[in-house]
Amino acid sequence: MAINILLTDTSSPLGIGLRNKFESTTFRFVAEHPAELSWRDESQVREYLAEVKPHLVLNTIGWGEGTAIKPDLLADGAECLGRCLAGSSASVLHLSSYRIFHGEGKVSHTEADVPKAASDLSKAFAQAESAILGALPSSxxxxxxxxxxxxGGSLLARLLADFEAGRSTVISEHWRGTPVMVSDVVRAVYAVTQQIIYGANNWGVMHFGSSDVCSESVFAHKIQDMVQAETGRLLQLEAIETETDNSAVLEVRRLRDCFGLQPRSWRQGLRPAVRRWLDRRGLLAEVDSAVVEND
Structure with a gap:
């Protein structure tokens, strides 16, 4: 039997990465939707789902990093999708974020922690999660x-965009995370998807992050070193003082225990990604450009 996989939104770097990964597989994969489709319109969504008949939905509606997040669409889209899939045999893998914990001031977060949803953004993520988990047992x-x-709107994209424009990037020593490349999230989702399709019955909330913690400042200075080595130019950084810590440190336990996925260092894969971006922008030092042409 053919497996139908539906990806709801490809407007983010994560959505694009998932589409590129799954389009090269043998699954029947749907990521191109009618232009008039609104994920807020229940009648449209019901009709579309009846047409696609997905066995598994990868939900990225409204997902993003930084300014690319669409909070209202994130919450409304998940609620509409949950109502339309309730009672069906479909499974959902819903992409969420550490931002659900914003404002709590904890050093790290486990899957068992109950978010307080202290900000409007964390409330949107909490609303989206609750809608999916409440509608489908296999979510x-x-x-x-x-x-x-x-x-997009990630910290890395912000640092590189500011470097290209000659602006300083504002960073904090007190904001910490366990960052992952978008390609790592794509690989994790693909690995989980394969196991779900072949019978894995592990549901609920799971975390994904790197094996080591860093602050915004440590990460930014690492990018500064890379950029300077490749271009001979300095990435300008401006430190800010914050009243409270803001933690995006997620402890990866259930994903490892249930699916065998091991976190790796955030440094892995970072330099090649930065170098490719600099090359596309024509920002590599001349000596490096010659090397790129001969690769």
Whole structure:
């Protein structure tokens, strides 16, 4: 029997990465939707789901990093999707974020922690998670720490964009996370998806992050070193003092125990991604450009 997998939104770097990964598989994968489809319109969504008949839905509606997040769409889309899938045999893998814990001031977060939803953004993530988990027993919420990509609203994208524009990037020593490249999240989702399709029955909330913790400041200075080595130019950083710590440190336990996924260092895969971005922008030092042409 053919397995139908539906990806709800490809507007983010994560959505694009998931589409590229799953389109190369043997699954029947649907990521292109009618232009008029609104994930807030229950009648439209019901009709579309009846047409696609998904066995598994990868939900990225409204997901993003930083300014790319669409809080209202995130919550409304998940609620509509939950209502439309309730009572069906479909499974859902819903992408969420550490931001559900914003404002709590804890050093790290486990899957068992109950979010307080202290900010409007954390409330939107909490509302989306609750809608999916409440509608379907076979649903998995995957929360990630900082998801890094060279485009979009992530910390890495912000650092690189500011470098190209000659601006300083404001960073904090007190904001800490266990960051992961978007490609790592894609690989994790793909691995989990395969196991679900072949009978894994592990549901609920799970966390994904790197094996080591860093602050915004430590991460930014690492990128500063990389950029300077590749271009000969300095990435300008401006430190700010914050009243409270803001933790995106997620402890990865259930994902490891249930699916065998081991976190790795946030440094892995970072330099090649930065170098490719600099190369596309024509920002590599001349000596490095010659090397790139001969690769």
């Amino acid at each position: 998995l919420v995957l929360r990630s720490s900082w998801v890094l990509s060279t485009e």
